[in-house]
Amino acid sequence: PKFGEYGGQYVPEALMPAIEELADAYERYVLENEDGFMDEFRRRLADFGGRPTPLQRAEQLSARYDTEVYLKREDLVHGGAHKLNNALGQVLLAKYMGKERIIAETGAGQHGTATAMAAAHLDMPCEIYMGETDIARQRPNVFRMRINGAEVNPVTVGRGTLKEAISETMRDWATTVEETHYVIGSVVGPHPFPKMVRDFQSVISEEAREQAIEKTGGLPDSVVACAGGGSNTMGAFAEFVDDTGVELHAVEAGGSSLEVDEEEGVAPNSATLSTGGEGVLHGARTKLLQDSDGQIMESHSVSAGLDYAGVGPELAHLVDEGRVIPANVDDDAALEAFHRLSQDEGVIPALETAHAFGYLEEHHDELGDTVVVNVSGRGDKDLETVVEETSKRDLDVAPDMSVLNRVGGGGL
Amino acid sequence: PKFGEYGGQYVPEALMPAIEELADAYERYVLENEDGFMDEFRRRLADFGGRPTPLQRAEQLSARYDTEVYLKREDLVHGGAHKLNNALGQVLLAKYMGKERIIAETGAGQHGTATAMAAAHLDMPCEIYMGETDIARQRPNVFRMRINGAEVNPVTVGRGTLKEAISETMRDWATTVEETHYVIGSVVGPHPFPKMVRDFQSVISEEAREQAIEKTGGLPDSVVACAGGGSNTMGAFAEFVDDTGVELHAVEAGGSSLEVDEEEGVAPNSATLSTGGEGVLHGARTKLLQDSDGQIMESHSVSAGLDYAGVGPELAHLVDEGRVIPANVDDDAALEAFHRLSQDEGVIPALETAHAFGYLEEHHDELGDTVVVNVSGRGDKDLETVVEETSKRDLDVAPDMSVLNRVGGGGL
Amino acid sequence: MGLERAFADEPAFVPYLAAGDPSYEESLAYVEALAEGGADVIELGLPFSEPIAEGKTIQNAIVRSLDAGMTPGRFFEFVADLDVDVPLVCMTYYNLIYQYGNSEAKRASENASGETASQEGPRPFVEKAADVGIEGFVVPDLPAEEARPLRDACDEFGLDLIFIVAPTTEGDRLDRMREQVSGYVYVQARMGVTGARDDVDDATGASLARLSDWDVPKAVGFGIKTGDHAEEIVAAGADGVIVGSALVDIVAEGHENGRPTEAVADDLESLARELKQGALRGAQERPQPERT
């Protein structure tokens, strides 16, 4: 259950039976395909999720960088991001385990909506915990969850954001482990989550590897993916890890600065792999953003989905091993990259994804002849943020939005 | 250029050379695959658009209706609807024709966003005409177009909605035909648009037919699709037209009532095929909603995308021939169907699409053993409308949205 | 006989207004002012809800007229009420012409059947138009290929059918128009749609040359707004000038500023006079008018 010194199961004793049961189910159903679990999972990923997703040559970017740039189009997965790969896998696994109820927590709402969709598809009752502050600022995602039939439980304790929602979901799980499965949304948390989520997401690199060989006649020189918790990252890297000739670049959110404000407990970034220290968070030993006491820092990024103070333990390990190259891209560069991809390729990426393209812009000449970039999700959810953040900056590539001012009208 | 008495080229003389040139290009590139146009189109539909889309068995609906219900998942196409199939085809064709500029009009914004995406992908300058009233109420789609690099030209004449935008686009085209292609968004307008758009969209039924045979061992008994202008309808039907054993059901918006208010010139529906008369609109003879003088009625539907007073001439012809069965579903039934599909299958459909599922609910026992329903688009764009319209009604299946009221916060 | 007579002696000035813009009564006064100002033919717009061939100016005029209650029935009353001694042409879109038959048939059958397909086509409209004194039609969305039923009805009732020739019209399409046109041919001075511009396009000369052997008068329209424009156009060989947007602008401005009807009518008459005089000057500049 470890990746070097990282990983483990740092959870309250009451949850131990649940994660042991889950670890057992993971081995049997996921690793050994008992009862044809993996076959059914892959079939549902295709029929319901829309897989395989294309590996598309990015024509304008390839010309711009004089590099063959390929986009792995996870934005085309049902729901608009790679998140469904994992949510569908876990809800299906819960069904195989005889669980009768799904819970999950969500911050920006992406994992919550993916879980709600998967639960509706598999006819499983589903409850999503979400901080009341997040509910107020992510209303469209709350609508989507409710419309998919999930209960959304507002968490009013503390500041009403992701951290409180995580605690609340743990609390629910600790009380209801027998009939309930807690769907964790990234390659974080106690074993077996980091491995299991990676395995569900590794369909990304499995497809991309085959598609790259088919389209280019060989393996890419580099694979680039953004990294928050790291589920799209590990999904995009997993099947390339043994291909030692393929460089793996994990791009975190550099936010507004890599400097931290120790006094306020705030890191104005989410660059855990680049700047974080070792510690224990949410059930696993990993790299994380903390103050010198070990209190977890408030992280920041223009992209809500990268805004997490920890990172998957396997990714931390692969960075220590030198197999994965950690990098970070700041808010400005991510926004520029967002606009560039939208205008040049007709693909509006999630702000998370935009960080990977910001890295491509800055480092394209170090990435070899062929680069695969994982387009982890689409940017529809980020329009409001992008317009607002763009208006604060003077970005060369940003479109003029004055047409909206000219005709008046309400908010987004 | 006709379908029985329908169709034709009822356009100002100044546009005639443009549509004649287009008709010629359509024959050469689309029908005869000159220069490998269709090969490139299909390749781009796959790599950029995410085709093929799955044909998914809807497990809960199949059980509910004791009928094998299959979903053709056009909601998974890049951009979230079948619209890209056509936009990509036309922008590529414009490129083959040596055009240097794309224009289009949009009402609710779906066709505008699809065109803007396709134009960005193919590196073509693009301008979208949109009424100022529509701009004010469809801001997210305006953002998307601008973000994809398209100019959005507000149309301030008259009431500032789709009809004025169409006139304005015609006006632009009439002035710039030599270098400009006007991308019409549905199977409407003068020849060759109805045939050409149908051919670009027929990939839907081409795939669905093969997939149905592969998954069920035979052809479906019925194909159901919603119909506004009719592009997803014709796309879903085209390859089944010659399979005379397959019933084709075109479901229009019944709105709030099929009665018209002749005095006000308002039809509270868009049920052109069921209730409209023959006439000439936007370049073609077809069925349309008009008063006794021949003035076009203002149509209405809870779904902006079905809200059109005309319909594709080929569809009108197929209805007259008895090959296509026209039907309509009212706003209430469409909203119920929206919630049902979302909750039961984890697929949030566009409100347009929901009409097809409202029909399925009402007529499932008349549709045979196997039914294919075209999921023409996803419903993310409709969340605000759905929440608002649902709150006005007492629908059994609608979720309670009070969690949002409890925590406060701003608008959608 | 027919509209050709209006072009016989001197270059014709052919103004356009949307009937009923901004109200029935005002519009009557405005049309009559054009006649006073020297109009040789008047094109009266019957507003259609989807005017795909119009520029913004005329599109707005159509909205005003519709909002004030204009319908085909009222239009015929309007024509009957007009006190002018100038030939009148109805400019409208095909669906209104086509449906007049349908709706008449519908009314006759008293909802006896749900069928609305016309057995009559454009004939009832033409018959009624002839009855109130309309002498011809311009139908911008009706191509020559689809014009046969209307041409036949016009022949039956002795009306002219005018076609618009664009700078790009040539070959077979030009031939099909030539076969069916009567009264005059509307020569579109430039690409695009109606609307007043600041200069005269080179395309005009080329179009006139292409039509030089047609035996109907050539009236040039699109973008003409001053007497000097009219002069230039006629000097280039046109038999008449068609002016719409520049006149509609006066109506629109008067309506927006709440000016008295008489003041607006005076301005219209005055611009009409300028345009007619310009056309007459242009005729003097021509080497030799070829037609009489």
Add this chain to the structure above:
Amino acid sequence: MGLERAFADEPAFVPYLAAGDPSYEESLAYVEALAEGGADVIELGLPFSEPIAEGKTIQNAIVRSLDAGMTPGRFFEFVADLDVDVPLVCMTYYNLIYQYGNSEAKRASENASGETASQEGPRPFVEKAADVGIEGFVVPDLPAEEARPLRDACDEFGLDLIFIVAPTTEGDRLDRMREQVSGYVYVQARMGVTGARDDVDDATGASLARLSDWDVPKAVGFGIKTGDHAEEIVAAGADGVIVGSALVDIVAEGHENGRPTEAVADDLESLARELKQGALRGAQERPQPERT
């Protein structure tokens, strides 16, 4: 010797408060009130920013304490400042224990290197805790499988390490805890997390039975809020009762309503007394206490 002594003569009452909730000074008074009320051991919470094992009540207490500036350094001062004659246990999350070493090391090396990986692990924290008079630890997110470094440090400095046994803990996991536990074992009365409930769970009896041959005292916690609860628990065989949320509720209520510190302290002392008395009553009801 060690915390076991607190359970030797009679059933122990073990209250919990978050240190520094809602302020340093108030909290000192509240903890001292618990001692006055008869506490045999006091569990002092050192608040961690991500308290995944706590119920809402204690989670909010942690937020209040952190907002008031509590840190590990202040916590040690707090313990030193306390004027009580009762054994103290530190309840916290592993990262704070683990990082104290890292950060001490970091400070020592004066940013000489970017490396933050600890060479010391939990030892510096334990050393400091021992120094200020802490006698043991409860670390809810530290499983027995990962506890060896902390166990070793506790042994070095003579501190106890308490493990939480859940109703579901059994087999190998139970064995690993038994090997490492000292002081007392924290018996979780029911599934879930900390928080006051209205009844006593059947799981308690079963858990006590499973641990009957362990040679450390069994203190039962989770959901105990009244003297009657305490009585019932002890009658069922517990060597002590652990009470947190019911006490924190008093602190929270006092804070929200701005009550005087003394009034809140009186209420805490009074509830402590009730709980202790309940425990004592429970002991009377037991057939025969097996340990002395």
